[in-house]
Amino acid sequence: MSQPEAPTEQQPSPRQIEVLEATLRQMLVEGQAVTMNSVARAASCSKETLYKWFGDREGLLTATVKWKASRVHVGAIEPGRLDxxxxxxxxxxxxxxxxxxxxxxxxxxxxxxxxxxxxxxxxxxxxxxxxxxxxxxxxxxxxxxxxxxxxxxxxxxxxxxxxxxxxxxxxxxxxxxxxxxxxxxxxxxxxxxxxxxxxxxxxxxxxxxxxxxxxx
Amino acid sequence: MSQPEAPTEQQPSPRQIEVLEATLRQMLVEGQAVTMNSVARAASCSKETLYKWFGDREGLLTATVKWKASRVHVGAIEPGRLDxxxxxxxxxxxxxxxxxxxxxxxxxxxxxxxxxxxxxxxxxxxxxxxxxxxxxxxxxxxxxxxxxxxxxxxxxxxxxxxxxxxxxxxxxxxxxxxxxxxxxxxxxxxxxxxxxxxxxxxxxxxxxxxxxxxxx
DNA sequence: GCCGAACCGTAACGTTCGTTACGGCAATAG
DNA sequence: CTATTGCCGTAACGAACGTTACGGTTCGGC
Structure with a gap:
């Protein structure tokens, strides 16, 4: 029963995070499109897995952006009492x-x-x-x-x-x-x-x- | 000798401006890629003409952006004497x-x-x-x-x-x-x-x- | 009337890419 | 050991697109 499947509303598994990080790495490469092939190669996973986990290319990109953006914290600031x-x-x-x-x-x-x-x-x-x-x-x-x-x-x-x-x-x-x-x-x-x-x-x-x- | 050819550093001809305007129109359409086909259809011109005039897709896009951006004037302002x-x-x-x-x-x-x-x-x-x-x-x-x-x-x-x-x-x-x-x-x-x-x-x-x- | 140049419309080619399908490998349960 | 499951690697399909090529048309010049 431990199928990671689609990380629609759940936390991605460690292996899925590796894939998302590889996707993000592809996004950073200047002058190169983020294709399913390049992501699969960079993540050392099969395209079948990409489609099983993320549905389609849009799902992969969305999951990557959502995952990365969610952990861009600018540092929570406690107001406290201020001068x-x-x-x-x-x-x-x-x-x-x-x-x-x-x-x-x-x-x-x-x-x-x-x-x-x-x-x-x-x-x-x-x-x-x-x-x-x-x-x-x-x-x-x-x-x-x-x-x-x-x-x-x-x-x-x-x-x-x-x-x-x-x-x-x-x-x-x-x-x-x-x-x-x-x-x-x-x-x-x-x-x-x-x-x-x-x-x-x-x-x-x-x-x-x-x-x-x-x-x- | 009136070959419009490539509008590299010259003013585009009226017909070329029509093409550029059609290209711009395609750019404004939400959810539609700007393909050479769509531009040719929208401009009622042949793709051969597009390539002859602008070299390739990048040339067409560049010419369009350059042409449009050059006439976005925010209104020149004469300083004069000011209060x-x-x-x-x-x-x-x-x-x-x-x-x-x-x-x-x-x-x-x-x-x-x-x-x-x-x-x-x-x-x-x-x-x-x-x-x-x-x-x-x-x-x-x-x-x-x-x-x-x-x-x-x-x-x-x-x-x-x-x-x-x-x-x-x-x-x-x-x-x-x-x-x-x-x-x-x-x-x-x-x-x-x-x-x-x-x-x-x-x-x-x-x-x-x-x-x-x-x-x- | 004929020629050539410019251009339109469309077909065709080659590539890229998203998507699917298939064979093989490792691990785990029974 | 065997069956099942999950995944990798790769091949294959189909569509979209950039680019090129070609036939047909219009138009100005002689």
């Missing part, structure tokens, strides 16, 4: 992690594939990437923002809107340029500078200038 | 135009194709889109920013950096979400609100608070 310095540190850490992720080969390849197949209307890869990327990001940062508001450090009405602005300040033109193939190198130092700038600018827009504790 | 209201108006106009462009079906399809083919390493579509999109944008806005600085309305050291921040404030997560297939509708009213917000936030970050004319 301004702690808030800035959290924002910078958050932005650093996210910039490192989106400038990675993996993220670039996954986004390219998802966008490329989004035009064909067949795949749901775009929704998966969006759900585990942009929206998971918002869900993780919003508690921090709201804690900052509760601590009278930030001022905004809609945390979604505030997050979107922070997103823009983090990303600027970086993601678009990378996805379009621009040779933009993000060194560790550059990432930290960008993260610090984004946090500073966000504080300048949404920070409370005079924290007069007149309420309560 | 704060005029600067805000220019920024808002700029942002409105750009948001309208990137949310158009054409832009989305072109970016998707360019990014999808950027992973294969064969195409130069990404560079073309980048050159006519992101970089042309910067080249058009920078004079405005520098005029604003000359008028003591803005304060920054690097106009490139200032533009990149404005870019982020304009785009936020909109372009990524659209490219990944998110059903994000940008109505005309929304676009104007977003443009106004971007301009306001940019002024908050780079605007000169107290224009004390102490320099001399």
């Amino acid at each position: 301004r310095a702690a808030l800035v540190a959290r924002l910078e850490e958050f932005a650093s992690n996210w910039l490192a992720v989106i400038s990675s080969e993996t993220s670039i390849a996954l986004n390219r594939i998802a966008m490329g197949e989004a035009g064909t209307g067949k795949h749901s890869l775009g929704a998966i990437v969006l759900e585990n990327g942009r929206f998971a990001l918002g869900a993780r940062l919003k508690p921090v923002l709201e804690a900052g508001r509760a601590a009278r450090l930030l001022e905004f009405q809609d945390s979604e809107e505030a997050f979107r602005t922070f997103f823009g300040l983090m990303a600027r033109d970086v993601q678009i340029r990378l996805l379009l193939g621009d040779a933009l190198v993000l060194s560790s130092a550059t990432i930290h500078q960008e993260a610090a700038r984004a946090a500073t600018q966000f504080l300048a827009l949404y920070g409370v200038e005079n924290p007069t504790g007149s309420a309560g | 704060r209201a005029a600067l805000v108006a220019r920024l808002e106009e700029f942002a409105s135009n750009w948001l309208a462009v990137i949310s158009s079906e054409t832009s989305i399809a072109l970016n998707r194709i360019a990014m999808g083919e950027a992973g294969t390493g064969k195409h130069s579509l990404g560079a073309i889109v980048l050159e006519n999109g992101r970089f042309a944008l910067g080249a058009r806005l920078k004079p405005v920013l520098e005029a604003g600085r000359a008028a003591r309305l803005l304060e920054f050291q690097d106009s490139e950096e200032a533009f990149r921040t404005f870019f982020g404030l304009m785009a936020r997560d909109v372009q990524i979400r659209l490219l990944l297939g998110d059903a994000l509708v940008l109505s005309s009213a929304t676009i104007h609100q977003e443009a106004a917000r971007a301009a306001t936030q940019f002024l908050a970050l780079y605007g000169v608070e107290n224009p004390t004319g102490s320099a001399g």
